[in-house]
Amino acid sequence: MVVIDAFAEKLIAHxxxxxxxxxxxxKYLIENQCHPTVDQIYSALRQTLPTLSKAxxxxxxxxxxxxxxLRPLSIEDKETRYDIVTENHGHFKCSSCGGIVNFAVDIDRxxxxxxxxxxxxAKNVYFxxxxxxxxxxxxx
Amino acid sequence: MVVIDAFAEKLIAHxxxxxxxxxxxxKYLIENQCHPTVDQIYSALRQTLPTLSKAxxxxxxxxxxxxxxLRPLSIEDKETRYDIVTENHGHFKCSSCGGIVNFAVDIDRxxxxxxxxxxxxAKNVYFxxxxxxxxxxxxx
DNA sequence: GGATTAGATTATAATCATTCTAAATTCGCA
DNA sequence: TGCGAATTTAGAATGATTATAATCTAATCC
Numbered sequence: 001m002v003v004i005d006a007f008a009e010k011l012i013a014h015x016x017x018x019x020x021x022x023x024x025x026x027k028y029l030i031e032n033q034c035h036p037t038v039d040q041i042y043s044a045l046r047q048t049l050p051t052l053s054k055a056x057x058x059x060x061x062x063x064x065x066x067x068x069x070l071r072p073l074s075i076e077d078k079e080t081r082y083d084i085v086t087e088n089h090g091h092f093k094c095s096s097c098g099g100i101v102n103f104a105v106d107i108d109r110x111x112x113x114x115x116x117x118x119x120x121x122a123k124n125v126y127f128x129x130x131x132x133x134x135x136x137x138x139x140x
Numbered sequence: 141m142v143v144i145d146a147f148a149e150k151l152i153a154h155x156x157x158x159x160x161x162x163x164x165x166x167k168y169l170i171e172n173q174c175h176p177t178v179d180q181i182y183s184a185l186r187q188t189l190p191t192l193s194k195a196x197x198x199x200x201x202x203x204x205x206x207x208x209x210l211r212p213l214s215i216e217d218k219e220t221r222y223d224i225v226t227e228n229h230g231h232f233k234c235s236s237c238g239g240i241v242n243f244a245v246d247i248d249r250x251x252x253x254x255x256x257x258x259x260x261x262a263k264n265v266y267f268x269x270x271x272x273x274x275x276x277x278x279x280x
Numbered sequence: 281g282g283a284t285t286a287g288a289t290t291a292t293a294a295t296c297a298t299t300c301t302a303a304a305t306t307c308g309c310a
Numbered sequence: 311t312g313c314g315a316a317t318t319t320a321g322a323a324t325g326a327t328t329a330t331a332a333t334c335t336a337a338t339c340c
Binding site for chain 1: 316318319321326
Binding site for chain 2: 072074075076090092095101103104105109110112113114115117118119120121122123124125126127128129130131132135
């Protein structure tokens with residue numbers, strides 16, 4: 001008897017066979033929208049699923065990316081971070097604390113005349129700087 | 141007698157002591173604005189400077205980045221690519237041929253209301269898609 | 281000029297995120 | 311229940327980048 005929950009349904013809707021690791025990883029991603037790394041996902045889920053392998057985390061995330069459930073962020077870190085795709089938004093990275101913050105941005109307003117012959121499938125906006133908490137810290 | 145050329149002067153202006161590897165790497169970056177990888181730079185310069193070490197290429201590029209002469213691009217490749225900083229522009233990556241193309245975009249026109257408390261030091265725009273040449277190829 | 285020193289370069293080893301591989305396990309379905 | 315395919319697993323392999331330690335360079339000081 002398999003328990004079909006909302007997460008499993010979401011996987012099925014994206015043509016991904018549900019499995020315990022896949023459901024747990026999707027659940028983690030949705031409930032912790034904090035752009036986690038593979039290591040963070042692995043460490044967190046290891047407690048509830050001790051047999052989990054890091055390779056499975058990689059495999060699952062790549063499966064999700066192919067199914068367009070997820071997108072990888074490469075904000076200059078060594079480790080890739082992952083973002084559950086929702087609406088268009090940009091990513092801000094604090095160079096002091098390393099935190100990543102979403103911000104609303106109307107990406108479609110970006111008109112790139114140079115690219116009118118190009119087929120564009122994804123638009124990413126990355127800002128770098130210092131977040132308010134770190135600005136206060138450095139002012140002291 | 142040291143030959144001071146425009147490249148050495150540019151280094152000095154950025155508080156970087158000129159040296160043969162540094163001048164050659166800067167020259168390469170300016171004359172080949174094609175977002176090269178470390179390997180491409182290394183292989184190309186090895187012919188004129190056979191003693192060049194790959195570690196020197198890494199060190200030099202990181203020195204340039206700190207001096208804000210250069211910026212690293214992380215368009216989801218394993219290898220980092222590098223871009224001589226000029227004016228604001230976005231980067232398009234063709235997911236078919238892997239080529240990277242600059243495009244003009246007025247990034248400063250972008251207002252991110254969510255970030256008005258943030259200090260923003262860099263803005264990057266990355267688009268993904270298919271370039272015209274590859275569109276034609278796949279249509280055949 | 282010759283010694284000193286700091287910084288730059290080199291070669292190699294180490295690191296570490298990610299992928300590969302092959303074996304074990306699980307799941308769906310008859 | 312049992313077969314076959316897909317999934318998961320553990321560990322090895324890969325490969326870009328960084329760290330280390332030795333060597334070299336070039337300017338400075340006496």
